[in-house]
Amino acid sequence: MKKIDIVVGARPNYIKAFPVYEALNKTGNFDLRLINTGQHYDDNMSNIFFRQLGMKKPDVDLSVGSDSHAVQTAKIMIKIEKEFLRKKPDLLIVFGDVNSTIAAALTAAKLNIPIAHIEAGLRSFDRSMPEEVNRILTDQISTYLFTTSPEAEKNLLLEGKIKKQIYFVGNTMIDSLVKFEKLFNCSDLLIENKLIKKEYILVTLHRPSNVDNPSKLKDVANSLNMISEKTEIIWPIHPRTWGKLNQYKILLNERINITKPKGYLEFMGLQKNAKFIITDSGGVQEESTYFGIPCFTVRDNTERPITVNRGSNILVGSDFTKLFDVIIECGKKEKRRNLLPEKWDGASSERIASIIINNIL
Amino acid sequence: MSRAFREFNKTSDKKIEEIIIHTGQHFDKNMSEVFFTELEIPHPNYNLEIANLPHGAMTGRMLEAIEVVLKDEQPDYVLIYGDTNSTLAGALAASKLHIPIAHVEAGLRSFNMKMPEEINRILSDKISNLLFCPTEIAVINLKNEGIVSGVHNVGDVMYDVTLYYREQAKAKIELSKWNVTDGNYALCTIHRAENTDNLSRLQSIFDALREIAKELPVILPIHPRTRQLLKRLDKETWLKSINILEPLPFLEMLRLEMSAKVILTDSGGIQKEAYFHEVPCITLRDETEWVETVEMGWNKIVGADKEKILNAYQSYDIELNKKHQQSPYGNGNTANKILEILINEKN
Numbered sequence: 001m002k003k004i005d006i007v008v009g010a011r012p013n014y015i016k017a018f019p020v021y022e023a024l025n026k027t028g029n030f031d032l033r034l035i036n037t038g039q040h041y042d043d044n045m046s047n048i049f050f051r052q053l054g055m056k057k058p059d060v061d062l063s064v065g066s067d068s069h070a071v072q073t074a075k076i077m078i079k080i081e082k083e084f085l086r087k088k089p090d091l092l093i094v095f096g097d098v099n100s101t102i103a104a105a106l107t108a109a110k111l112n113i114p115i116a117h118i119e120a121g122l123r124s125f126d127r128s129m130p131e132e133v134n135r136i137l138t139d140q141i142s143t144y145l146f147t148t149s150p151e152a153e154k155n156l157l158l159e160g161k162i163k164k165q166i167y168f169v170g171n172t173m174i175d176s177l178v179k180f181e182k183l184f185n186c187s188d189l190l191i192e193n194k195l196i197k198k199e200y201i202l203v204t205l206h207r208p209s210n211v212d213n214p215s216k217l218k219d220v221a222n223s224l225n226m227i228s229e230k231t232e233i234i235w236p237i238h239p240r241t242w243g244k245l246n247q248y249k250i251l252l253n254e255r256i257n258i259t260k261p262k263g264y265l266e267f268m269g270l271q272k273n274a275k276f277i278i279t280d281s282g283g284v285q286e287e288s289t290y291f292g293i294p295c296f297t298v299r300d301n302t303e304r305p306i307t308v309n310r311g312s313n314i315l316v317g318s319d320f321t322k323l324f325d326v327i328i329e330c331g332k333k334e335k336r337r338n339l340l341p342e343k344w345d346g347a348s349s350e351r352i353a354s355i356i357i358n359n360i361l
Numbered sequence: 362m363s364r365a366f367r368e369f370n371k372t373s374d375k376k377i378e379e380i381i382i383h384t385g386q387h388f389d390k391n392m393s394e395v396f397f398t399e400l401e402i403p404h405p406n407y408n409l410e411i412a413n414l415p416h417g418a419m420t421g422r423m424l425e426a427i428e429v430v431l432k433d434e435q436p437d438y439v440l441i442y443g444d445t446n447s448t449l450a451g452a453l454a455a456s457k458l459h460i461p462i463a464h465v466e467a468g469l470r471s472f473n474m475k476m477p478e479e480i481n482r483i484l485s486d487k488i489s490n491l492l493f494c495p496t497e498i499a500v501i502n503l504k505n506e507g508i509v510s511g512v513h514n515v516g517d518v519m520y521d522v523t524l525y526y527r528e529q530a531k532a533k534i535e536l537s538k539w540n541v542t543d544g545n546y547a548l549c550t551i552h553r554a555e556n557t558d559n560l561s562r563l564q565s566i567f568d569a570l571r572e573i574a575k576e577l578p579v580i581l582p583i584h585p586r587t588r589q590l591l592k593r594l595d596k597e598t599w600l601k602s603i604n605i606l607e608p609l610p611f612l613e614m615l616r617l618e619m620s621a622k623v624i625l626t627d628s629g630g631i632q633k634e635a636y637f638h639e640v641p642c643i644t645l646r647d648e649t650e651w652v653e654t655v656e657m658g659w660n661k662i663v664g665a666d667k668e669k670i671l672n673a674y675q676s677y678d679i680e681l682n683k684k685h686q687q688s689p690y691g692n693g694n695t696a697n698k699i700l701e702i703l704i705n706e707k708n
Contacts, residue, residue: 071425143474
């Protein structure tokens with residue numbers, strides 16, 4: 001039986017990996033092993049995850065924890081190499097753009113283990129993002145590239161990858177959304193915060209450029225305070241960001257409801273029922289497109305342009321002092337079209353499984 | 362490059378501080394300690410002493426250790442050379458800290474992803490800001506991968522090195538040391554995993570060497586790993602009739618290269634050095650990054666096949682007219698060109 005290692009390291013990875021694991025497992029053709037690098041350690045992000053979704057627990061846990069980018073990447077490489085040498089997988093599957101993705105891929109490449117990269121070809125063309133570097137490098141050493149959009153394929157071809165390596169399969173994260181959508185529920189949270197469906201704004205911010213620098217954080221707070229005068233906000237906030245706000249005595253309007261980070265099902269409920277979303281995350285841009293909820297992405301670029309061109313995502317730039325005006329301006333325009341990107345249909349993992357069976361292993 | 366920095370500092374008001382990080386990837390004393398002494402390269406400011414690990418662990422440990430140094434030193438540029446694990450680890454560490462990276466020997470491709478060096482090359486190039494290519498073909502390779510900005514064809518820094526040290530080697534070292542005379546021996550080096558870790562390839566190569574040794578002395582400075590392997594497998598008889606040496610210091614190696622009748626090698630650098638010295642080369646690999654040497658008729662890519670090796674050896678006598686064509690590797694002034702670009706970019 002051919003052996004496949006599937007490596008996950010952070011929350012977005014689980015969502016993308018779970019349906020792929022299931023689809024491969026269902027075929028009964030493979031000896032699968034799920035390796036969790038432990039790049040994120042946080043109960044909401046991992047344990048609850050397995051409980052809520054009934055996702056298979058990892059077979060191997062490398063427990064690397066958080067550290068500087070280089071050290072984290074290094075630790076994963078050192079530990080995962082031992083696993084690869086022990087099991088000698090016939091294929092490695094990695095996802096997305098986190099440090100675990102490149103660390104596992106690089107180690108496998110040196111051992112001549114073929115690599116399949118799921119969510120290949122995304123490019124923000126902003127090298128200052130560590131994720132961009134991870135994406136570019138992982139794609140270069142992957143043999144099989146599974147893409148979520150035609151743009152991704154174009155990016156890969158421009159970098160010298162060849163057509164027959166590339167498989168446009170759609171978005172496996174959407175598979176998870178489709179599968180679990182019935183379970184998405186944030187009613188308790190809304191009651192607790194006295195919020196009404198479709199009458200609140202969901203805010204998620206996690207990029208260091210937005211939440212680490214005190215003067216930037218002040219801009220963020222000012223702009224959210226203004227926006228919340230019009231519509232109430234709910235902001236699941238990372239404890240570190242909350243600490244920063246307190247440390248620098250940055251005050252938030254009481255119409256901004258602060259909560260702890262939420263589990264997957266509850267957080268998806270918050271997205272689905274929001275009036276609109278303000279985010280700097282990659283995954284939320286795609287999820288909101290699936291839900292058809294307008295999403296203001298406070299970044300200067302996106303590696304997921306299809307969510308802007310077809311979906312409900314609006315790239316507004318990272319200047320928070322302008323955010324209020326931009327949102328008002330958008331509200332005046334006629335309603336945006338909102339199309340679901342091609343093959344974001346819940347069947348992407350099935351496509352991947354059948355390609356692996358027919359063309360790869 | 363170190364020499365270029367030194368010369369520059371002698372005459373310029375602005376000084377360039379070069380901080381050398383030695384990862385320790387090559388652990389043999391002859392292979393690196395002597396290197397610094399002989400080549401008058403300043404001693405490394407940092408020696409990380411990372412060696413003897415599998416690729417993943419080695420690159421990982423280097424990455425951690427280099428990051429510490431880069432955080433302390435805050436350099437304006439990180440210069441990386443070639444295609445080793447150290448090259449990639451240096452590039453990754455710098456990239457994560459947003460320090461601009463300059464890759465010397467950028468754009469070389471063997472198009473064989475099974476070689477760890479190919480992975481190191483491609484990835485290092487992907488994250489470098491300045492790409493110093495030794496040849497026009499390297500520039501084209503990068504273009505095919507979508508890399509056009511920051512690319513400079515500066516020639517080959519190894520040509521600088523060879524020109525500079527050739528005279529020194531000739532003056533200091535006698536061939537009689539090895540009981541050979543000018544143009545009357547074959548020089549061989551084998552170190553790549555694809556040969557040393559594959560017994561049937563290794564045997565085929567040694568069969569050919571023994572055949573050649575019947576008419577021409579064959580000198581083989583042997584890599585410690587290869588020697589250990591042969592010992593372990595009880596195959597030391599393969600070495601019979603071949604003149605086995607310990608790994609050689611740089612100048613001695615250069616001396617042997619320049620006067621060989623033919624060089625057989627699986628090294629990347631030596632293929633090109635053979636061309637610099639106008640010595641025909643037989644490459645014991647299935648592909649090469651130095652395609653120019655092949656196109657000009659100075660290099661034959663034969664893999665590990667005994668018959669092909671011997672054919673190449675025999676046919677060189679007839680084919681080659683030893684007229685040097687226009688060198689595709691620049692004019693021996695590469696280090697200065699690189700320096701100039703680094704300074705201009707910084708301003």
